[in-house]
Amino acid sequence: MRVRFMGWVWMIYLGLGTSNLLGQIKTLDPTATLMKELTEAYGPTGSEEPVGRIVTKYLRPLVSEIKTDGLGSIIGTKKGNTDGPKIMLAAHMDEVGFIVKTITSEGYLFMNPVGGWRNQVLLAQRWVIMTRKGPVVGISGAKAPHVMSQEERDRMVTIKDVFLDVGARNREEAMETLGIQPGDPVAPDSPFQVMANGEYYMAKAWDDRIGLVMMIEALKRLQKESHPNTILAVATVQEEVGLRGAHTSTAIVEPDIGICLEVGVASDYPGADPKEAQEALGKGPGIFLLDSSMIPSRKLRDFVVEVARRNNIPVQYEVLTGYGEDGAEMQRYHGGRPAINLAVPTRYLHSHIGVLSRKDFDRAVDLLVALVRALDQKTVEQIRSFGYIR
Numbered sequence: 001m002r003v004r005f006m007g008w009v010w011m012i013y014l015g016l017g018t019s020n021l022l023g024q025i026k027t028l029d030p031t032a033t034l035m036k037e038l039t040e041a042y043g044p045t046g047s048e049e050p051v052g053r054i055v056t057k058y059l060r061p062l063v064s065e066i067k068t069d070g071l072g073s074i075i076g077t078k079k080g081n082t083d084g085p086k087i088m089l090a091a092h093m094d095e096v097g098f099i100v101k102t103i104t105s106e107g108y109l110f111m112n113p114v115g116g117w118r119n120q121v122l123l124a125q126r127w128v129i130m131t132r133k134g135p136v137v138g139i140s141g142a143k144a145p146h147v148m149s150q151e152e153r154d155r156m157v158t159i160k161d162v163f164l165d166v167g168a169r170n171r172e173e174a175m176e177t178l179g180i181q182p183g184d185p186v187a188p189d190s191p192f193q194v195m196a197n198g199e200y201y202m203a204k205a206w207d208d209r210i211g212l213v214m215m216i217e218a219l220k221r222l223q224k225e226s227h228p229n230t231i232l233a234v235a236t237v238q239e240e241v242g243l244r245g246a247h248t249s250t251a252i253v254e255p256d257i258g259i260c261l262e263v264g265v266a267s268d269y270p271g272a273d274p275k276e277a278q279e280a281l282g283k284g285p286g287i288f289l290l291d292s293s294m295i296p297s298r299k300l301r302d303f304v305v306e307v308a309r310r311n312n313i314p315v316q317y318e319v320l321t322g323y324g325e326d327g328a329e330m331q332r333y334h335g336g337r338p339a340i341n342l343a344v345p346t347r348y349l350h351s352h353i354g355v356l357s358r359k360d361f362d363r364a365v366d367l368l369v370a371l372v373r374a375l376d377q378k379t380v381e382q383i384r385s386f387g388y389i390r
């Protein structure tokens, strides 16, 4: 029985190539399909167009108007059943990546990071260079251990020495035949997969494609449920280099309240320290109490916690010293607006593979829908007022 089972397993495994075994046997529901489509799209900071096309496709039927800001952020408007306050939802389309810096005479590429990378996750990975002739696959070459001294094996290769091998035999072939030019964006290449427990999903670029999926799924649910406000669903660009698309889009949206949809920093694996980050997979959406870009409105935070409690949605809290997000730009708009950051806890951020829980995601959408339904004019006025001046 065991042998036959293993034979069956291998047949499926071989049939699916590199796909995950148990996870891929199960077909993906529409939400997981959207996650797969968005996370597998290439959109390093400043080159978000492939992600923008997918977002537009899904957003268009859910909103009455759709437009862009001057940097390429997408702004969708969905009016509710009253002329209530403007609720801005923001999630960023860009992912951390690189741009091509130089091409050697032998045809290798050196790159400049766009967004926060660390040396440990760079070598022996697949990448895609987005060229004028289309995508070109490359690998970040790693020296064979056979020729390394023990000291060299232990030494970290730093970003500036990482090179890409695109299979070009010289510079001319890289540039003329493959179409690679300095300035071309480089994105990680990594497939979406459901893990063996069926609940955990692995993919690149959860930061912040999961925020985009939250936004789209919440808008889908709100087609059937009323909300006393106008939703501005914004897919921002260039978050990873300093919240630039959030800055430009907020000026167009003019929000009364801002809700940033993001990844949280899960810290539930060996070597992670809860003093540095506090979220764990499977314990519900995260609410940021503080990060290095903003202190959320306390009244809005308390309101979110109360709405979660009323709807039996578990939440977890996060205090981070090194983290910035689009909520900070919404908060600073035009004299100041209440803003908050809702997050889906995710492991191994800013690398080729992050891991999150589908249950956390579903609860995060429940919370977002409940929040939007509760944010009427009176509630928003209360959240925006301060008790010391009446």
Ligand SMILES: [Zn+2]
Residues within 6 Å of the ligand: 092, 207, 208, 239, 262, 263, 325
């Ligand atoms: Zn992010």
